Amino acid sequence: MAKPSPLTSRAADFPRWYQDVIALAELAENGPVRGTMVIRPYGYAIWERMQSDVDQRIKATGVANAYFPLFIPESYLSKEAEHVEGFSPELAVVTHAGGKELEEPVVVRPTSETIINSYFAKWVQSYRDLPLLLNQWANVVRWELRPRLFLRTTEFLWQEGHTCHATQTEAQAFALRILDEVYRGFMEEVLAIPVLSGRKTEREKFAGADASYTCEAMMGDGKALQMGTSHDLGQNFSKAFGTMYATAEEGRQEYVWQTSWGVSARMVGGLIMAHGDDAGLRLPPAIAPVQVAVVLVRDEAGAGDTAAALAAELRQAGLRVELDARTDVSFGRRAVQWEIRGAPCRVEVGPRELADGHVVLVRRDTASKSTVALSGVVHEVAEVLRAVQADLYAEAEAFRRARTTEVSTLDDAIDAAQAGFAQLPWAAVGLDGEAQLNASGITVRCLQRPDGGVPTSLEEPGLVASVARAY
């Protein structure tokens, strides 16, 4: 049956690696500010790699990074009715500063559409200023009722993109492009996590958006996790803030069409829960801070020098390598530690094999070992990393397939969603059906076209709803 989630259950229920893995981060104990998170170095190293890869992909779409204020005047939030209604329950509001009560309270940003639009309104004047494509890496605060390590913390790290376009068509296309090229691409190619790309229902969409698109992944326990979203904001915020441009013909004033989109450090939690096994993390090579751990068994018969040379050679080949020559720590302990940390490949260098001119190569995902001649290590390691990346993805996809059930009725969907995803015609769900599912702890994760494509309208015929329990 479903294995427990290392991020949400009690430590006592867990295998021995729990404490080691959870050491990636911990929920802070700071009194009334519950649910904030402290990320420790190894956990942060994983996040840093995510940041750099996602950042690169974002820039490839023509978006530039910028930064906006942490504090937002409360009145800004209220300018977009749906937006303020959606977010007000979870706002942190500052009422006092500088030793006195503020005339107008400011909120700590829960997301930045409003503060950014207050600048967009000034920056955008002409069609020549469009499209305006910005992104910011920042922390945001949402006073969640139930914090969970990485998945839902009061304060979290993320990237939020905000764009302005001249036409609705262009804005929608851009929101979908980010969803596919940046998010789905990153999750599948780098994190080796297959995702369903689809559209959120009216009930599930972002407060203030015309449409929300999502990437939904299945965790090792069959539950769904929203890994990223992209919103088509229409003109909701531009109308609220007066973000207008003069058109090319006749210089008419038009409101801009906008998008916003984000992924957060939640992805670290998703990575842990999608690939982790009872021995600890299993990191895809593309994201692993350490791709190859060269472990020196014993420093005898020149093994130490050989290990160091090997590590240097692997680095030369462009790999992220760590030489573990701590021979004062027992070999077993070190081997286990690299397993817990999820290093995809481990090279064990000891006098025993060196006598025959080879080393032992261990794959983290399958735990399989092979002996490799010294001269062939670089080639073989590269092969293993390629294989681990591909196999982790294939494994996750097979798992998802095995836990996805096609059904035709709500009752069957509720039943099937206990173990994973259930898919049924959206026409068989509808508003009432969605409420019924929710009452059973199940949500509609996304709507897709029959071919898996992302629908641009909820009225499209034949839409398929994927429903599941979710984090």
Added chain:
RNA sequence: CGGGCUGUGGCGCAGCUUGGUUAGCGCGCUUGACUGGGGGUCAAGAGGUCGGGAGUUCAAAUCUCCCCAGCCCGACCA
């Protein structure tokens, strides 16, 4: 805010039902030795307002009451 449950060295827990010497165990930590091919062995150590308060009692981690905090399930959500 509803429904369950738990607070005991840094972490994880036992002890409580049936009150009774100096409150234990595992992990971690310190020192030393032996070791070293999968969280190794041995020895010596450090570390505690038993969540807080009040009460019952000769005696409270244990019983009673009040308070506080946290966890899990739900509503909210990247």
